[in-house]
Amino acid sequence: MNSYITLSEDEEETENIGVELGRLLKQPALILLQGNLGAGKTVLARGIARGLGVDERVPITSPTFTLMNHYSARLDLYHFDLYRLSDPDELLEIGFDDYAYGQGVALVEWPEKLESQQPDGLWISLRRISEQRREIEFRARGLDSQTLLSCLSERMAWSESEKSR
Amino acid sequence: MLLLALESSCDETAAAVVKDGRQIRSNLIASQVELHAVYGGVVPELASRRHLEVINPLVEEALSKASVNKAELEGIVVTRGPGLVGALLVGVSFAKAFAYALGIPLIGVHHIEGHILAIQLEQQVDFPFLAAAVSGGHTHLYRVEGIGRYRLLGRTVDDAAGEAFDKVAKMLGLGYPGGPIIDKLAATHDDGGIVFPRPLLKKNTLDFSFSGVKTAVLNYLHRLENPPGEELIGRIACAFQTAVVDVLTQKILRAAEAENLERIVVAGGVACNSGLRQHLSRLTEGSERTVYFPSPVLCADNAAMLAVAGDYYLSRGASSGFDLNAVSSWPLEQVVWG
Numbered sequence: 001m002n003s004y005i006t007l008s009e010d011e012e013e014t015e016n017i018g019v020e021l022g023r024l025l026k027q028p029a030l031i032l033l034q035g036n037l038g039a040g041k042t043v044l045a046r047g048i049a050r051g052l053g054v055d056e057r058v059p060i061t062s063p064t065f066t067l068m069n070h071y072s073a074r075l076d077l078y079h080f081d082l083y084r085l086s087d088p089d090e091l092l093e094i095g096f097d098d099y100a101y102g103q104g105v106a107l108v109e110w111p112e113k114l115e116s117q118q119p120d121g122l123w124i125s126l127r128r129i130s131e132q133r134r135e136i137e138f139r140a141r142g143l144d145s146q147t148l149l150s151c152l153s154e155r156m157a158w159s160e161s162e163k164s165r
Numbered sequence: 166m167l168l169l170a171l172e173s174s175c176d177e178t179a180a181a182v183v184k185d186g187r188q189i190r191s192n193l194i195a196s197q198v199e200l201h202a203v204y205g206g207v208v209p210e211l212a213s214r215r216h217l218e219v220i221n222p223l224v225e226e227a228l229s230k231a232s233v234n235k236a237e238l239e240g241i242v243v244t245r246g247p248g249l250v251g252a253l254l255v256g257v258s259f260a261k262a263f264a265y266a267l268g269i270p271l272i273g274v275h276h277i278e279g280h281i282l283a284i285q286l287e288q289q290v291d292f293p294f295l296a297a298a299v300s301g302g303h304t305h306l307y308r309v310e311g312i313g314r315y316r317l318l319g320r321t322v323d324d325a326a327g328e329a330f331d332k333v334a335k336m337l338g339l340g341y342p343g344g345p346i347i348d349k350l351a352a353t354h355d356d357g358g359i360v361f362p363r364p365l366l367k368k369n370t371l372d373f374s375f376s377g378v379k380t381a382v383l384n385y386l387h388r389l390e391n392p393p394g395e396e397l398i399g400r401i402a403c404a405f406q407t408a409v410v411d412v413l414t415q416k417i418l419r420a421a422e423a424e425n426l427e428r429i430v431v432a433g434g435v436a437c438n439s440g441l442r443q444h445l446s447r448l449t450e451g452s453e454r455t456v457y458f459p460s461p462v463l464c465a466d467n468a469a470m471l472a473v474a475g476d477y478y479l480s481r482g483a484s485s486g487f488d489l490n491a492v493s494s495w496p497l498e499q500v501v502w503g
Binding site (some may be wrong): 038042059061062064065066067068070080094095127128131165 | 175246247249250251301302319321322323324325327328332335336372376379380383384387432494
């Protein structure tokens with residue numbers, strides 16, 4: 001399984017897809033989130049955080065200003081937003097590699113800022129179809145991500161069939 | 166005490182000399198806004214490099230403006246967090262070296278603690294009061310019982326208010342920082358009947374949400390057949406600011422009422438917003454509540470604001486060790502002094 005595309009009808013569904021993914025995360029992972037301003041990256045991130053077990057009372061806020069927010073959960077979650085970076089060298093300064101290839105889950109918004117590097121990981125891109133609806137494309141690079149994506153697509157196909165029953 | 170104060174948590178490098186946590190002898194901000202304008206946002210590494218370049222001459226200048234000799238200093242206060250670690254470390258390391266060399270005590274304080282106490286440099290506001298810290302990274306409401314005694318009442322659950330201003334300004338093709346530009350446009354335009362949603366306003370919570378307003382502006386722009394002209398951009402800016410100010414104002418007043426607090430202090434960069442100042446002042450006029458806004462230089466990320474808490478702690482014998490480290494996330498309620 002290298003890629004998978006699904007449609008989300010609204011914010012709630014996007015968040016739920018994130019929850020499904022978060023629940024499946026059992027080992028360190030790198031997840032890269034692409035999409036324009038307002039595409040729903042932070043909504044999906046919130047779902048992933050909840051699925052990983054971040055306490056409901058802890059708000060999952062935008063890391064745009066802080067660059068990285070850290071949450072304690074089943075696996076530690078490092079939520080990055082590279083929007084404000086202008087040079088890949090700056091990643092060193094914020095200790096990016098230590099988190100991205102560490103013991104937790106690194107969730108990265110605006111991975112375009114990583115420039116030429118296309119690291120192994122689960123790449124997710126959100127595209128705006130209409131005000132509410134989004135197309136969500138998953139692409140797996142590397143073996144671990146492929147396994148993860150297979151599990152996720154099975155889960156989602158299953159919940160789809162439950163819904164239509 | 167005569168203190169040197171240093172701030173370097175984000176864009177600004179700032180140094181100040183303050184006497185007794187009250188009297189500002191000098192308060193300098195090496196503004197980096199011009200450098201960042203090119204990038205449409207704060208550029209972190211640029212920020213820490215720049216901090217490193219300017220901190221020495223800035224401290225010299227702050228001392229000379231204050232007509233104070235290094236040897237006269239009785240302590241140093243520095244922002245310990247929250248913020249960008251690379252940027253914070255410049256101030257923290259400088260402060261440690263300076264304190265060690267001069268043999269004077271050092272204290273690391275919370276950036277937001279500085280903001281919500283800044284008003285005390287201009288006029289005394291008695292405790293307890295409601296503090297609204299509103300900036301690019303924060304939209305938080307606190308009950309302030311005294312220095313070092315803060316209770317969180319509400320906060321943003323997604324974007325900070327200042328961040329929403331920056332992002333909407335970017336969508337509208339305006340420059341950086343977005344707050345002052347939108348404020349200016351809002352003052353010279355009407356909303357032309359455009360209404361953006363007021364998230365969480367009807368709900369019984371003191372939390373904020375600004376991501377939805379940002380998305381509403383985006384949806385509005387997508388629905389347009391042609392790119393908006395100058396007049397329409399002004400109207401959108403006005404409608405956006407009206408929505409944000411409405412939410413901020415109503416939640417602030419609701420918190421003051423729920424906590425039975427007569428005094429309200431609004432602090433942080435967004436406290437400079439003229440729409441917010443006017444609206445909140447108008448709504449409290451003639452009521453039992455009084456709202457306080459620091460002057461613009463004390464709303465910005467400055468260093469003098471740190472001296473209020475710094476002086477209080479140091480003069481009571483509390484101080485930080487030379488193992489003081491910068492912390493990127495540090496909830497204000499976890500400040501354990503006082």
